[in-house]
Amino acid sequence: MATEAQGAESAAGMPQLDFATFPNQVFWLVVTLVALYLILSRVALPRIAAVLAERRGSITNDIAAAEELGLRAREAETAYQKALADARAEAGRIVVKARAEIQKDLDAAVARADTEIAAKAVESQERIAAIRASAAASVGEVAREVAREIVQAFGTGADGRSVAAAVTQRMKG
Amino acid sequence: MAESAEGEAGFAIHPMDQFIVRPLFGDGPVHWYTVTNVTLWMALTVLVVSLLLVVGSRGRVLVPSRMQSVAELLYGFVYKMVEDVAGKDGARYFPYIMTVFCFVLPANVLGLLPMSFTTTSHIAVTAVLAVAVFASVTAIGFLKHGTHFLGLFWISSAPLPLRPVLAVIEVLSYFVRPVSHSIRLAGNMMAGHAVIKVFAGFAGALGVASVFPVVAITAVYGLEVLVAFIQAYVFTILTCVYLRDALHPSH
Numbered sequence: 001m002a003t004e005a006q007g008a009e010s011a012a013g014m015p016q017l018d019f020a021t022f023p024n025q026v027f028w029l030v031v032t033l034v035a036l037y038l039i040l041s042r043v044a045l046p047r048i049a050a051v052l053a054e055r056r057g058s059i060t061n062d063i064a065a066a067e068e069l070g071l072r073a074r075e076a077e078t079a080y081q082k083a084l085a086d087a088r089a090e091a092g093r094i095v096v097k098a099r100a101e102i103q104k105d106l107d108a109a110v111a112r113a114d115t116e117i118a119a120k121a122v123e124s125q126e127r128i129a130a131i132r133a134s135a136a137a138s139v140g141e142v143a144r145e146v147a148r149e150i151v152q153a154f155g156t157g158a159d160g161r162s163v164a165a166a167v168t169q170r171m172k173g
Numbered sequence: 174m175a176e177s178a179e180g181e182a183g184f185a186i187h188p189m190d191q192f193i194v195r196p197l198f199g200d201g202p203v204h205w206y207t208v209t210n211v212t213l214w215m216a217l218t219v220l221v222v223s224l225l226l227v228v229g230s231r232g233r234v235l236v237p238s239r240m241q242s243v244a245e246l247l248y249g250f251v252y253k254m255v256e257d258v259a260g261k262d263g264a265r266y267f268p269y270i271m272t273v274f275c276f277v278l279p280a281n282v283l284g285l286l287p288m289s290f291t292t293t294s295h296i297a298v299t300a301v302l303a304v305a306v307f308a309s310v311t312a313i314g315f316l317k318h319g320t321h322f323l324g325l326f327w328i329s330s331a332p333l334p335l336r337p338v339l340a341v342i343e344v345l346s347y348f349v350r351p352v353s354h355s356i357r358l359a360g361n362m363m364a365g366h367a368v369i370k371v372f373a374g375f376a377g378a379l380g381v382a383s384v385f386p387v388v389a390i391t392a393v394y395g396l397e398v399l400v401a402f403i404q405a406y407v408f409t410i411l412t413c414v415y416l417r418d419a420l421h422p423s424h
Contacts, residue, residue, distance in 0.1 A: 023205035
């Protein structure tokens with residue numbers, strides 16, 4: 001085979017089997033692998049690993065922060081609902097209280113009005129009674145006058161006093 | 174293509190010329206220290222890896238740039254492969270496996286450039302890689318498990334009379350591993366490149382009809398791109414499989 005030949009002359013066979021070039025290839029391969037290993041293990045891999053870890057960390061942190069914010073939002077919502085319920089209850093209480101006060105005022109006013117009405121009614125009653133009495137007295141007077149006039153018209157001699165007495169007597173009866 | 178152009182009389186295609194190891198400067202003999210095209214293309218491999226993984230991740234930003242996300246993707250891909258195949262305790266050896274992957278993949282892909290030299294198409298290179306994997310995996314196995322590591326060859330789930338036979342087969346297959354490991358990669362890389370070169374030689378000789386070889390070259394090139402990635406993946410995942418055997422020798 002081409003084991004003896006060098007470089008270009010070995011074209012006839014497989015250059016892969018040209019053992020004269022093996023030390024060269026092996027030497028440079030070892031140099032390359034060592035260089036690659038140093039570059040990768042000293043610089044590239046730690047750096048990429050750090051970036052990936054950092055990213056994973058920040059994603060985890062962000063998710064945790066989002067969860068915390070969500071929790072806080074839920075807390076705020078419950079607090080809001082509680083405040084709303086409290087306000088509603090307070091408003092209800094105020095309404096009840098106001099209604100009671102108004103009722104009390106109303107009751108007082110009604111009572112006062114009732115007493116006034118009662119007083120007015122009594123007064124009116126009295127006045128009605130007075131009017132009625134005076135009317136009755138007037139009726140007696142008129143009756144006596146009329147009776148006397150009638151008696152006089154008949155020409156009978158009867159004095160005024162007896163006529164009045166007789167009218168009063170009749171009116172009583 | 175120069176060689177096919179001059180060979181009008183004969184059909185002088187030299188598909189293997191692309192694999193010749195030449196001194197980069199001058200035309201002397203190739204000593205072990207000579208700077209050759211091997212040196213150049215291995216240096217380019219290192220350069221590409223450095224550009225991608227070191228310069229690409231320079232920003233260290235939380236939301237990665239395009240380069241950084243490629244670097245992270247590569248990292249995650251190999252890390253997950255090591256963890257899935259070799260197990261959690263295999264993650265310790267991740268930098269070594271990443272080194273293998275970061276050599277084989279760019280070397281394969283760079284070899285697809287026209288006029289380039291494919292370092293991984295040489296059995297000397299892949300054999301050193303495979304033997305390094307074989308030796309370190311065997312060492313890890315014996316250091317971690319002592320003589321229990323030999324349990325890898327003694328299949329306790331098989332019937333007793335069969336075990337010695339299986340042990341012989343297992344030992345043989347264990348020692349064949351570096352051979353298949355290295356020849357698989359070098360053979361794949363060499364064959365595709367040689368085929369492309371043969372078609373290229375036809376294209377130079379056929380004149381107008383060279384449309385067909387050009388179409389064939391395009392198709393084979395597409396296949397070769399696939400092969401470059403797949404072989405890098407296969408080489409790396411087999412390394413992980415051997416590592417798993419060393420870490421967990423019981424079947």
